Amino acid sequence: MDDALLDKLEILADAAKYDASCASSGAKRRTGGPDGIGSTTGAGICHAYTPDGRCVSLLKILLTNYCLFDCAYCINRRSSNVRRARFSVDEVVRLTLGFYKRNCIEGLFLSSGIIRSPDYTMEQLMLVARTLRRDHGFAGYIHLKTIPEASPWLIEQAGLWADRLSINLELASDRSLKEFAPEKDGTSIKAVMGQVGERILEAKEEKRRFSPAGQSTQMIVGADASTDLSVLETSDTLYRRYGLRRVYYSAFSPIPEASSALPAKPPPLQRENRLYQADWLLRYYGFTVEEIAAGGEGGMLDLGIDPKLAWALKNRERFPVDVNRADREMLLRVPGLGARAVDKIVEARRHATLRLEDVARLSSGLKRSRAFLIAADHHPGGLTDRADLRQRLVAPPKQLSLF
Amino acid sequence: MHRPMYRVELRDGADLDGFRRALRGLVALGVEPDEVTWSGGSAPSLFGAIPEAGAAPLPADAPPVPLPRPVGDLIGTVVCHRDPERYALLHRLVRRVVRGERDMLDHHADPLVQRLAMLDKAVRRDLHKMHAFLRFREVRDPDGGERYVAWFEPDHFIVEATAPFFVERFESLVWTILTPVGSLHWDRRSLTVGPAASRPEGLDRDDRFAEGWQRYYESTFNPARVNPTAMRAEMPRKYWANLPEAAAIPRMIRSAPARVQAMIEAEAAAPRRRNPDKAVAAMARQEPATLAELNRIIRAADPLVPGATQAVLGEGPVGAAIAIVGEQPGDQEDLEGRPFVGPAGQLLTRALEEAGIERGAAYLTNAVKHFKFVARGKRRLHQSPTAGEVKHYRWWLMKELGFVRPRLVVTLGATAALALSGRSVSVLRERGPMRFGQTGEGDWEGFVTIHPSYLLRLPAGEGAEQAHRDFVADLRRAREMVEGAG
Numbered sequence: 001m002d003d004a005l006l007d008k009l010e011i012l013a014d015a016a017k018y019d020a021s022c023a024s025s026g027a028k029r030r031t032g033g034p035d036g037i038g039s040t041t042g043a044g045i046c047h048a049y050t051p052d053g054r055c056v057s058l059l060k061i062l063l064t065n066y067c068l069f070d071c072a073y074c075i076n077r078r079s080s081n082v083r084r085a086r087f088s089v090d091e092v093v094r095l096t097l098g099f100y101k102r103n104c105i106e107g108l109f110l111s112s113g114i115i116r117s118p119d120y121t122m123e124q125l126m127l128v129a130r131t132l133r134r135d136h137g138f139a140g141y142i143h144l145k146t147i148p149e150a151s152p153w154l155i156e157q158a159g160l161w162a163d164r165l166s167i168n169l170e171l172a173s174d175r176s177l178k179e180f181a182p183e184k185d186g187t188s189i190k191a192v193m194g195q196v197g198e199r200i201l202e203a204k205e206e207k208r209r210f211s212p213a214g215q216s217t218q219m220i221v222g223a224d225a226s227t228d229l230s231v232l233e234t235s236d237t238l239y240r241r242y243g244l245r246r247v248y249y250s251a252f253s254p255i256p257e258a259s260s261a262l263p264a265k266p267p268p269l270q271r272e273n274r275l276y277q278a279d280w281l282l283r284y285y286g287f288t289v290e291e292i293a294a295g296g297e298g299g300m301l302d303l304g305i306d307p308k309l310a311w312a313l314k315n316r317e318r319f320p321v322d323v324n325r326a327d328r329e330m331l332l333r334v335p336g337l338g339a340r341a342v343d344k345i346v347e348a349r350r351h352a353t354l355r356l357e358d359v360a361r362l363s364s365g366l367k368r369s370r371a372f373l374i375a376a377d378h379h380p381g382g383l384t385d386r387a388d389l390r391q392r393l394v395a396p397p398k399q400l401s402l403f
Numbered sequence: 404m405h406r407p408m409y410r411v412e413l414r415d416g417a418d419l420d421g422f423r424r425a426l427r428g429l430v431a432l433g434v435e436p437d438e439v440t441w442s443g444g445s446a447p448s449l450f451g452a453i454p455e456a457g458a459a460p461l462p463a464d465a466p467p468v469p470l471p472r473p474v475g476d477l478i479g480t481v482v483c484h485r486d487p488e489r490y491a492l493l494h495r496l497v498r499r500v501v502r503g504e505r506d507m508l509d510h511h512a513d514p515l516v517q518r519l520a521m522l523d524k525a526v527r528r529d530l531h532k533m534h535a536f537l538r539f540r541e542v543r544d545p546d547g548g549e550r551y552v553a554w555f556e557p558d559h560f561i562v563e564a565t566a567p568f569f570v571e572r573f574e575s576l577v578w579t580i581l582t583p584v585g586s587l588h589w590d591r592r593s594l595t596v597g598p599a600a601s602r603p604e605g606l607d608r609d610d611r612f613a614e615g616w617q618r619y620y621e622s623t624f625n626p627a628r629v630n631p632t633a634m635r636a637e638m639p640r641k642y643w644a645n646l647p648e649a650a651a652i653p654r655m656i657r658s659a660p661a662r663v664q665a666m667i668e669a670e671a672a673a674p675r676r677r678n679p680d681k682a683v684a685a686m687a688r689q690e691p692a693t694l695a696e697l698n699r700i701i702r703a704a705d706p707l708v709p710g711a712t713q714a715v716l717g718e719g720p721v722g723a724a725i726a727i728v729g730e731q732p733g734d735q736e737d738l739e740g741r742p743f744v745g746p747a748g749q750l751l752t753r754a755l756e757e758a759g760i761e762r763g764a765a766y767l768t769n770a771v772k773h774f775k776f777v778a779r780g781k782r783r784l785h786q787s788p789t790a791g792e793v794k795h796y797r798w799w800l801m802k803e804l805g806f807v808r809p810r811l812v813v814t815l816g817a818t819a820a821l822a823l824s825g826r827s828v829s830v831l832r833e834r835g836p837m838r839f840g841q842t843g844e845g846d847w848e849g850f851v852t853i854h855p856s857y858l859l860r861l862p863a864g865e866g867a868e869q870a871h872r873d874f875v876a877d878l879r880r881a882r883e884m885v886e887g888a889g
Binding site for chain 1: 513575611616794
């Protein structure tokens with residue numbers, strides 16, 4: 001690896017870091033054997049964490065940050081003065097294998113600016129994946145960003161080599177997309193999601209390999225005027241209609257070379273966090289978008305408390321819930337009880353009547369849940385309905401320490 | 404009340420075999436957990452259970468203790484823990500399980516179960532962190548081959564337990580893992596478990612990729628989102644010493660606020676580069692403009708079905724009145740690279756002649772452009788494409804027909820009918836004219852008939868002759884439709 005390649009790596013990693021996705025999960029177990037290299041374990045591994053708290057699982061880089069598109073929120077838009085670089089297919093392959101052999105990564109997450117044409121760009125991405133798989137027997141994880149403007153047959157090919165495909169929706173509404181990303185088109189993005197979703201489903205049924213870890217997308221939050229409600233409605237549609245595995249939310253963060261079309265100040269990072277919590281409630285806790293949104297005001301989630309607690313505080317007539325009797329669905333709605341704690345409770349109560357200290361052993365969120373729970377030796381009494389319950393549950397905000 | 408009556412000496416570290424042997428004897432004699440003291444780190448000569456005065460010796464050939472699978476798994480991980488009480492706790496668990504509490508691991512609120520669950524979790528986390536945070540360095544091999552060495556300090560006795568992960572992942576490499584509690588060496592064929600090691604000198608030299616990884620780590624960090632608490636929760640400081648990239652962490656955190664401030668204060672700059680209008684306009688012209696360009700793309704692409712040596716492209720004049728779409732190339736087509744040259748193709752050519760259609764004037768192609776087969780000895784057996792595979796190829800077929808612009812598309816067999824109509828078609832029941840078209844593309848006047856290979860499979864006789872006459876009649880009707888439309 002020479003100095004020139006190191007410089008490119010720096011530029012093209014910096015350019016790729018605004019993509020929140022890092023997951024290396026969902027692939028079937030697979031190994032490269034004596035002639036190949038690598039394995040996938042199903043759950044994925046985070047090989048490091050950066051001081052922004054994010055996990056480093058895949059080598060996340062762009063093939064190039066030259067781009068003909070002019071999306072206002074993107075540091076790589078054609079009108080930005082950012083430093084530019086371009087990898088060859090072979091260089092990406094070498095970097096991936098080199099880092100993989102040192103156990104730094106689970107695999108590759110490759111995206112790119114649009115050069116020459118969407119088709120040309122998509123083909124280059126596909127070639128990287130194909131070279132890794134076919135010429136090097138690479139069995140690690142490959143996540144390819146799909147260029148939605150590329151011809152459909154290139155996407156059909158990409159799915160043969162990738163574990164996951166993703167297409168970033170970027171903005172929740174078509175109108176915002178038109179305004180901020182003139183070369184993009186919401187309808188065609190969703191058409192490609194439909195195409196990919198269909199192929200994934202068919203391949204699964206026919207036991208063939210096509211993007212076996214599914215597809216995901218990302219929405220930028222806080223760059224446009226979309227409310228949390230409309231963001232969550234979009235996610236809900238994406239999960240239902242296109243079978244997406246994950247929707248990532250990325251709080252718009254200030255970028256060097258920012259466009260004047262954007263707000264100067266970033267949204268609170270807490271907003272992103274609340275959206276992830278809401279997303280979880282949507283997928284694993286049986287909540288609807290309407291219920292989640294009703295916990296906040298005017299289509300925005302409550303930044304001060306998590307959306308489950310917000311919902312519970314506004315629906316106190318549903319509480320307290322008896323841990324020894326309530327069904328799983330209702331237990332999932334108790335603030336402070338996670339899905340795993342609920343499963344343990346359901347199993348454990350077959351063996352014994354649970355007291356509060358038993359629940360404390362199963363769940364780490366008892367401080368929040370005790371006002372909403374009945375156990376063998378515990379009843380919250382009037383606590384559930386106290387007007388100051390929220391204040392009691394929310395600790396005063398602590399200053400983050402920057403050591 | 405009870406005095407310890409047995410002392411069990413085990414090997415240092417995770418002595419699963421020693422524990423299992425002792426446990427069998429203890430269970431066979433019904434020894435209570437509080438009648439045993441466990442100790443590790445003994446000299447090999449002392450291994451085993453030592454009864455104190457008055458106690459019966461443990462039987463050497465006691466039978467295995469049948470345990471539910473989750474209990475066995477739990478024992479396997481918990482013995483790796485550093486906690487000196489681990490064996491005693493496991494003995495208590497086993498005692499209760501054999502006394503009838505078979506499902507006791509489900510009783511998550513039980514204090515013993517909870518304690519063991521915590522040990523189990525700690526070991527699993529340690530395993531996971533070793534899989535994650537161990538870093539190999541490439542070292543100079545005297546023979547010039549690739550060789551990798553890693554140094555890692557796990558919390559628990561997990562070195563052997565991590566071996567399957569590293570062997571599976573790096574089976575094709577030669578590597579050594581050194582730790583203060585044991586070492587592993589893999590030579591591409593076999594694994595050697597070795598003694599404890601000390602940190603090797605000079606690992607950091609001469610590995611540009613290690614340097615590259617540090618640069619990558621710094622570049623992928625977003626200073627606008629600094630959150631060291633979240634980082635330390637998952638990557639506590641104790642791991643930093645062996646992670647080369649961690650050296651930069653304090654500096655990255657220190658400089659973050661100033662970097663963000665600079666970004667916010669920087670005014671949006673006017674683009675320095677000239678607007679690439681021409682290049683932007685040229686993007687729109689990426690679609691193949693001619694059939695020849697499309698064919699170049701198809702020829703260069705990978706098969707989307709297993710098998711196939713080459714793509715078999717359509718054949719015939721652009722503007723042909725009739726396009727005939729088959730299923731996929733067969734063995735002979737695959738070798739020659741031309742459609743309809745095998746037995747079914749020859750039959751089709753004859754039938755076309757009988758129906759008054761000149762083969763050279765029609766456009767002939769297939770729904771799937773590659774021969775899908777499985778090899779049986781020297782023979783290559785045709786496999787029908789699945790519905791999903793047909794869809795992979797559909798984009799090309801639609802584009803192709805778009806260039807040819809026939810007045811009528813004749814589909815031969817179920818696969819071609821599926822490709823054109825987007826649904827599964829019962830050919831014998833629905834043969835005849837059919838309007839293809841869906842979602843604004845692939846809108847064609849069509850005609851559904853059988854595939855000639857169907858005729859080849861019929862036993863000779865009156866039935867087969869009738870089927871052949873029907874096929875020719877279909878083709879004739881198709882010709883009349885075109886002539887009538889003309």
